[in-house]
Amino acid sequence: MRNILLVIRREYLVRVKKRSFLIMTLLAPLLFVGFYASVIWVAIGSVDTKTVQVLDESGLFNQKFRDTEAMRFTYLHSSIDSAKSDFKSGGANALVYIPKNIIDSPKSVRIYAAKNVSMDLKSEIEKVIEKQIEDVKLREAGITVKVLEDARVNVDSSTISLSDEGEKTSSSGAATVIGGICAFLIYMSVFIYGTQVMRGITEEKTSRVVEVIISSVKPFQLMMGKIIGVALVGLTQFLLWITLTTALSSATSAIVSQQMAKESPELAQEMKKMQKGMPGQGMPGGEVDNPIGEVMGAIESLNIPLILGCFLFYYLGGYLLYSALFGAIGAAVDSDSDTQQFMLPITLPIIFSFVFAQFVLRDPDGTLAFWTSIIPFTSPIIMMVRIPFGVPAWEIVLSMTLLILGFMGTTWLAARIYRVGILMYGKKVTYRELIKWVFYK
Known part of the structure; x- marks a missing residue:
């Protein structure tokens, strides 16, 4: 047994004292935390606002496109030829053309840009147009939007384990x-x-x-x-x-929270509400739609x-x-x-x-x-x-x-x-x- 302990001691110390062991032990948590911190940092602080011009000949989409941190919409009241000729000098990122027959021909929408537009921008524009066309067709069929929204139900079940100790909430x-x-x-x-x-x-x-x-x-x-x-x-x-990952994650989380509070106070306030589980936020009866609470509970x-x-x-x-x-x-x-x-x-x-x-x-x-x-x-x-x-x-x-x-x-x-x-x-x-x-x- 003594000889085995001597070999264990030698193998352990030789490997632990190696420079490669020390570097990887310190580097792995830094890379892990740094990767996720950079992802969060990019998501918070590097969003470039895109300017989108909307030329709506149908008149159905006036003020239907909502401004966000990533996109700003301006509405034009000119011909498509004039809009295209002024587009290059206007500094906008994209020009959305919605023709008069959009209801009968939903695939006739055109998006003009100096370069290819991003998938997010294209998807956002299509989503707004699809919803408005859907609302128009529902009204023509005698169905109001409220009736349709009331008919849509999201089912969110809870899993409960039945054991000898009684009922216990579980999370698959x-x-x-x-x-x-x-x-x-x-x-x-x-x-x-x-x-x-x-x-x-x-x-x-x-x-x-x-x-x-x-x-x-x-x-x-x-x-x-x-x-x-x-x-x-x-x-x-x-x-x-x-140990290192937990310590670095806590420090990084505090830094990101401070930065978020400076650059986006509204988002920081929402995060605080979710963490504290403030009542009456998002669900009827005072229940909280709290993703962070759900994760911790799981x-x-x-x-x-x-x-x-x-x-x-x-x-x-x-x-x-x-x-x-x-x-x-x-x-x-x-x-x-x-x-x-x-x-x-x-x-x-x-x-x-x-x-x-x-x-x-x-x-x-x-x-x-x-x-x-x-x-x-x-x-x-x-x-x-x-x-x-x-x-x-x-x-x-x-x-x-x-x-x-x-x-x-x-x-x-x-x-x-x-x-x-x-x-x-x-x-x-x-x-x-x-x-x-x-x-x-």
């Missing part, structure tokens, strides 16, 4: 997002850190450093030390990413401690299971180029798990979801997709037990290959050769 949207994120993080970590174990063993083998290490440490102890050491590096990086409806605990277990279990096999490959080959022939059988279950996760999100209690969340090679990803939706305790216990047994099995198998392959040089290894190594005494 939040469960889908949280499950997908957890599955993706495990998927990436298995690839990234499992490959690190394989490359670290291959480098030591090719440099013959391992011959010195093996003289004082057993092969199994060396392999386990590397696997656990790299796992701790991964956990350290994840915790630092979460998150609170999930069993966050269970999700975090299971994520930690399946992150470590999935990593340990696959990193043992990655380590066996690293010991069996002499260079990184030789690892490709052995990578496919190991990576296929991981890839299939990620593909199956898309179907499991649609039916988290189906037969496919159950079996793939029980099999150790797919359970780390699939079970994390299912847990936010609610999984019976016996299924979680069974899945965890089989994952532990699976890790023990892959570790035993990897150790049998590792003890022979770590000192094997200059020989092209085949699958038949690996099977022989497993049964060597």
Whole structure:
């Protein structure tokens, strides 16, 4: 045990002290927060106001186009030829021509511009014209706009879980997002850190450093030390990413709120109302149409401690299971180029798990979801997709037990290959050769 701890300490410190580790640990949260901050900044402060001229020969659209922060509309009362000749010198961005027969020929609208107009501008113009034509035709048919609006109903259902503890509000949207994120993080970590174990063993083998290490440490102890050491590096990086991202997000949110209050006080006031859940804003009976409140409520409806605990277990279990096999490959080959022939059988279950996760999100209690969340090679990803939706305790216990047994099995198998392959040089290894190594005494 002492030798394993020494190897763990060495693997952990060597990787944590690397400049690349420090740079990526600091850079990833900065890039993540910077990306979203730039998107918000651009959305708030870089909207160029477009001037649009409207020539309406039908007379149906006078003052129907509403000015926004992005678009300003001016109305012309001249001929189309005169409007087109004056357009270039007028400085407008677009000229909308609506002919007299617009009701009978809705496709006769023309939009003139020095360059191609944006899809937003084109869509906004078409939306206004479509609504006005619809209103005219309804009036001609004897149907008022109020009758039509009263007939349109938006259904927004709430999902409630019936459990032994009673009724509990749930959110399928939040469960889908949280499950997908957890599955993706495990998927990436298995690839990234499992490959690190394989490359670290291959480098030591090719440099013959391992011959010195093996003289004082057993092969199994060396392999386990590397696997656990790299796992701790991964956990350290994840915790630092979460901490830094949370701190940077809070700071960025405060800065963006201050900037929004300066440049768009009305929008900032609306955001404050939504956050505080002020009554009487947007829904009858004093109910609040509050997107931020809905998101927070959706998150609170999930069993966050269970999700975090299971994520930690399946992150470590999935990593340990696959990193043992990655380590066996690293010991069996002499260079990184030789690892490709052995990578496919190991990576296929991981890839299939990620593909199956898309179907499991649609039916988290189906037969496919159950079996793939029980099999150790797919359970780390699939079970994390299912847990936010609610999984019976016996299924979680069974899945965890089989994952532990699976890790023990892959570790035993990897150790049998590792003890022979770590000192094997200059020989092209085949699958038949690996099977022989497993049964060597």
